[in-house]
Amino acid sequence: MDFKKLIESKEYDFLRTDEHLGNRIILLTLGGSYAYGTQRDDGQSDVDIRGIALERPSDLIGFTEFEQVIERETDTTIYAFNKMIGLLLNCNPNTIECLGSKPGHYLYLSDIGQSLLDNKKMFISKRCINSFSGYAGAQLARLENALARDRLPQMKKEEHILNSIRNAMTSFKSRYTAFEGNSIFLDIRDSLKTDMDKEIYVNINLNDYPLRDLTSILTEMDNIVRLYGKINHRNKKKDDNHLDKHAMHLIRLYLMALDLLEKEDIITYRSENLDLLRSIRQGKFRKEDGTYGSSFFEMIEEYKKRLIYAAENTSLPDEPDLKKVEEFVMEVNTKIVKGLI
Numbered sequence: 001m002d003f004k005k006l007i008e009s010k011e012y013d014f015l016r017t018d019e020h021l022g023n024r025i026i027l028l029t030l031g032g033s034y035a036y037g038t039q040r041d042d043g044q045s046d047v048d049i050r051g052i053a054l055e056r057p058s059d060l061i062g063f064t065e066f067e068q069v070i071e072r073e074t075d076t077t078i079y080a081f082n083k084m085i086g087l088l089l090n091c092n093p094n095t096i097e098c099l100g101s102k103p104g105h106y107l108y109l110s111d112i113g114q115s116l117l118d119n120k121k122m123f124i125s126k127r128c129i130n131s132f133s134g135y136a137g138a139q140l141a142r143l144e145n146a147l148a149r150d151r152l153p154q155m156k157k158e159e160h161i162l163n164s165i166r167n168a169m170t171s172f173k174s175r176y177t178a179f180e181g182n183s184i185f186l187d188i189r190d191s192l193k194t195d196m197d198k199e200i201y202v203n204i205n206l207n208d209y210p211l212r213d214l215t216s217i218l219t220e221m222d223n224i225v226r227l228y229g230k231i232n233h234r235n236k237k238k239d240d241n242h243l244d245k246h247a248m249h250l251i252r253l254y255l256m257a258l259d260l261l262e263k264e265d266i267i268t269y270r271s272e273n274l275d276l277l278r279s280i281r282q283g284k285f286r287k288e289d290g291t292y293g294s295s296f297f298e299m300i301e302e303y304k305k306r307l308i309y310a311a312e313n314t315s316l317p318d319e320p321d322l323k324k325v326e327e328f329v330m331e332v333n334t335k336i337v338k339g340l341i
Contacts, residue, residue: 001047003047003105007028011073012074014071020053020069020080021053024054024055024056025053026052026054026110026113027108027109027113027116028051028078028106029050029051029106030050030107031050032048033048034105035102035268036269036277037102037274037277038270038274046075047074047075048075048076048077049107050076050078050095051076052080054080054336055333055336057336057339060082061337067079067080079095081329081333085329088123089123089320089322089325090131091127091260093131094135096128097266099117099266100267100269101268115328119324122320122321124260124266124316124320125317125318125320126316126317127319127320128257129261129311136250139246139249140250143243154197155198158196158200161200161225162188164224165200168220176210176216176217177209179206179209185205186200186203187200189201243286244281244283247280247281248277248280251277251299251300251303252270252273254300254303254304254306255273256268257310258307261316264315264316
């Protein structure tokens with residue numbers, strides 16, 4: 001596909017007409033599956049565009065504001081320069097990848113955009129450990145929760161419900177009247193119901209406790225139970241595709257994190273891992289019952305171990321090069337205010 005020709009089409013006219021974009025854009029690149037090299041062979045993958053645009057003088061020293069432009073019809077997101085810098089400093093996975101695209105995937109680069117790429121290492125630090133681990137953990141939770149709702153045996157599903165409720169309870173003390181740790185106790189025991197082997201039981205020992213707080217707590221618990229109990233009426237093939245996509249992105253996040261820690265580089269296009277990632281997306285790690293085989297979860301554990309080792313032995317600095325980043329940002333913003341760009 002000719003992506004440069006694509007963004008010249010009418011549906012991308014907003015890139016040229018939006019007051020925040022036009023000649024203020026300094027970088028445009030592919031995002032999503034095309035950026036990673038994991039797009040579907042049938043040509044049905046969406047084209048995602050990511051970019052950066054400079055603020056106007058009034059955004060920096062006046063009353064106007066600009067953080068980003070999101071155009072959902074074309075899956076395009078253009079970040080304001082200053083906002084992007086903040087996200088890059090924290091090694092945000094969704095944005096740091098814009099600095100590691102395959103050269104042919106940059107659809108536009110101004111001199112400032114090229115300078116940003118040339119100096120990308122000033123953003124790389126050990127902050128990537130928490131940011132990528134957090135995103136990978138969220139991806140794994142989505143995968144496990146989806147499997148628990150729709151694919152796992154009743155006993156395993158009950159365990160997931162219990163863990164979800166316990167996780168929710170950790171925030172109760174900040175939102176409801178405090179109660180002692182064992183005032184609400186949950187565990188799994190044999191069920192008396194004919195359609196269940198095991199069931200969650202609860203013991204509540206509260207005295208003089210506000211009724212409204214208690215009913216809110218029980219409602220939150222009930223919502224979790226109902227979530228896992230919903231019958232999935234969606235198209236199974238579509239659901240399988242979503243699961244495979246979550247599984248693929250989970251592994252991709254581990255691989256990108258390892259590149260940052262071991263190679264001190266941002267590698268968005270996964271040329272060395274395409275066979276693995278595409279096989280995951282094609283469902284080759286799923287069993288007939290829709291769950292994933294042990295080899296997939298063993299692979300996850302191996303990547304977790306590698307990530308821990310890499311984090312302990314990386315030569316990355318604890319923090320990004322804040323002085324160099326500040327100098328770069330000040331130089332760009334000074335030119336904006338003076339009307340030089």
